[in-house]
Amino acid sequence: MHIFNSLSRKKEVFLPIHPNHVGMYVCGPTVYGDAHLGHARPAITFDLVFRYFRHLGYKVRYVRNITDVGHLENDADEGEDKIARKARLEQLEPMEVVQYYTVRYHKNMDQLNVLRPSIEPHASGHIIEQIEMIKKILAAGYAYESDGSVYFDVEKYNQTHPYGILSGRKIDELISNTRELSGQNEKRNSFDFAIWKKADPTHIMRWPSPWGDGFPGWHMECSAMGCKYLGEQFDIHGGGMDLLFPHHESEIAQSTVANGKPPVRYWMHNNMITLNGQKMGKSLGNAMSLDDIFTGNHPLLAQAYSPMTIRFFILQAHYRSTLDFSNEALQAAEKGLKKLLFADETVKKLKPATGAASQNIEAIAKACYDAMNDDFSSPMAIASLFEAVKLINAANDGHLKLNPNDLELLKQLMDVFLFDILGLRAEDAGTDHHLVEGLMETIIGLRQEARARKDFATSDLIRDGLAKLNIVLKDGKEGTSWEMK
RNA sequence: GGUCUCGUGGCCGAGUGGCUAGGCAGCGGUCUGCAAAACCGCGUACAGCGGUUCGAAUCCGCUCGAGACCUCCA
Numbered sequence: 001m002h003i004f005n006s007l008s009r010k011k012e013v014f015l016p017i018h019p020n021h022v023g024m025y026v027c028g029p030t031v032y033g034d035a036h037l038g039h040a041r042p043a044i045t046f047d048l049v050f051r052y053f054r055h056l057g058y059k060v061r062y063v064r065n066i067t068d069v070g071h072l073e074n075d076a077d078e079g080e081d082k083i084a085r086k087a088r089l090e091q092l093e094p095m096e097v098v099q100y101y102t103v104r105y106h107k108n109m110d111q112l113n114v115l116r117p118s119i120e121p122h123a124s125g126h127i128i129e130q131i132e133m134i135k136k137i138l139a140a141g142y143a144y145e146s147d148g149s150v151y152f153d154v155e156k157y158n159q160t161h162p163y164g165i166l167s168g169r170k171i172d173e174l175i176s177n178t179r180e181l182s183g184q185n186e187k188r189n190s191f192d193f194a195i196w197k198k199a200d201p202t203h204i205m206r207w208p209s210p211w212g213d214g215f216p217g218w219h220m221e222c223s224a225m226g227c228k229y230l231g232e233q234f235d236i237h238g239g240g241m242d243l244l245f246p247h248h249e250s251e252i253a254q255s256t257v258a259n260g261k262p263p264v265r266y267w268m269h270n271n272m273i274t275l276n277g278q279k280m281g282k283s284l285g286n287a288m289s290l291d292d293i294f295t296g297n298h299p300l301l302a303q304a305y306s307p308m309t310i311r312f313f314i315l316q317a318h319y320r321s322t323l324d325f326s327n328e329a330l331q332a333a334e335k336g337l338k339k340l341l342f343a344d345e346t347v348k349k350l351k352p353a354t355g356a357a358s359q360n361i362e363a364i365a366k367a368c369y370d371a372m373n374d375d376f377s378s379p380m381a382i383a384s385l386f387e388a389v390k391l392i393n394a395a396n397d398g399h400l401k402l403n404p405n406d407l408e409l410l411k412q413l414m415d416v417f418l419f420d421i422l423g424l425r426a427e428d429a430g431t432d433h434h435l436v437e438g439l440m441e442t443i444i445g446l447r448q449e450a451r452a453r454k455d456f457a458t459s460d461l462i463r464d465g466l467a468k469l470n471i472v473l474k475d476g477k478e479g480t481s482w483e484m485k
Numbered sequence: 486g487g488u489c490u491c492g493u494g495g496c497c498g499a500g501u502g503g504c505u506a507g508g509c510a511g512c513g514g515u516c517u518g519c520a521a522a523a524c525c526g527c528g529u530a531c532a533g534c535g536g537u538u539c540g541a542a543u544c545c546g547c548u549c550g551a552g553a554c555c556u557c558c559a
């Protein structure tokens with residue numbers, strides 16, 4: 001198993017700290033707005049990692065936080081954080097905002113068949129842990145208090161540790177490149193970052209601390225909660241590439257100082273989803289919410305795309321590549337997914353041909369595993385699954401015979417990869433199968449009778465009528481089958 | 486301006502120093518009452534210019550183009 005480690009910018013052999021156990025922390029959403037397509041990418045990427053490690057037999061503790069404090073906005077309202085601002089504008093308790101969007105986030109993730117993490121800690125529930133960590137950093141001499149806020153002393157840290165180890169930044173470049181921001185007079189250097197921020201009297205999210213009322217700096221929560229649930233050093237930390245600097249860089253610095261060792265062995269970063277070649281982001285105003293996509297309710301959408309189409313679309317690109325949104329690409333994904341899922345239905349109905357020559361299904365399975373073991377290359381694994389689809393359909397058409405062993409291997413391969421590892425699922429789940437099956441059987445029977453009489457007007461009337469309900473009939477040698485479009 | 490990444494056929498997207506990625510779309514055929522689905526066959530792609538090499542789309546250099554980060558961001 002090889003993982004691309006952002007720290008070394010190389011693929012490295014994965015060796016867990018504790019054999020057969022994986023500790024993984026992933027930066028979750030800031031719950032002040034609906035989840036957009038961009039949020040789906042890390043959720044699905046690390047869901048894939050989570051699922052694959054579990055499939056391999058690892059015991060995984062997967063921690064993904066909910067950010068519900070901090071994240072200062074620097075532009076419009078100085079020193080206010082996102083959730084507080086949203087709450088004030090909508091006349092709500094901050095925790096009402098948090099609850100509302102957390103519930104909606106969970107709904108979207110469930111739709112995408114993203115498994116819930118092992119632990120989903122809220123930053124607001126770990127203020128004490130964050131304060132304790134700040135104390136440790138102060139005690140170690142790597143932070144200073146200034147007017148009720150506490151800042152991390154980047155320059156001092158850089159004398160003994162490489163600040164910029166993750167992002168490739170150099171401290172002297174930071175000096176010349178940092179923009180003028182308010183509150184800098186409180187800092188010794190412009191690139192020092194707040195680990196505790198004083199709350200002004202109007203700030204509605206605030207907690208008492210040894211330095212006065214305030215709230216934790218925006219990198220603290222991940223350091224504190226990662227350490228609490230996964231230990232001072234853990235295996236994998238994931239998140240979007242846009243978090244590399246300063247968020248993850250600062251996390252490394254804080255944790256290293258507080259605990260005396262670097263916190264993470266393997267850093268994994270998913271790339272961005274782009275729209276017309278540009279990053280999709282809430283602050284850029286070009287983000288599409290997942291609900292928009294699922295309902296087709298957006299000017300750029302030619303149609304609605306189902307959650308599984310989105311999931312498959314994302315899995316068809318490697319997580320470290322940018323992925324450009326377009327209707328064409330999504331429509332292709334929709335059809336490809338359908339083809340895979342339909343082949344899985346088909347393979348279950350195939351009859352084995354005893355004595356048929358072996359088709360070397362093991363080679364396909366091996367290709368799937370090799371792909372996953374090579375930095376979770378889901379696109380390669382999917383390409384191999386299409387090889388399997390070819391065999392299944394050929395067998396279904398009678399061009400190919402599958403011996404019992406091959407057939408069993410194919411069934412397992414499809415089931416394991418499509419559902420357990422890639423986390424796909426058939427989308428018509430939820431309809432009343434028993435009733436629908438019965439109705440369809442009757443309708444198809446009537447149509448069959450009409451066709452036998454060569455009454456094609458009637459048979460086409462039935463087929464067209466069903467087509468309006470998105471039910472597609474397929475006349476095959478073994479009779480007529482149907483599927484929901 | 487600094488740091489970094491990328492540029493693959495109509496579209497999306499893997500991969501790699503010599504052996505067909507794959508999906509979608511398209512064309513021809515088989516099947517079908519007609520379709521749909523499926524199957525068979527078809528496309529000589531790797532930004533440009535140099536260099537290394539027996540051989541490069543794959544390595545190196547330059548040029549052009551795009552993007553990310555440097556400020557909250559998945």
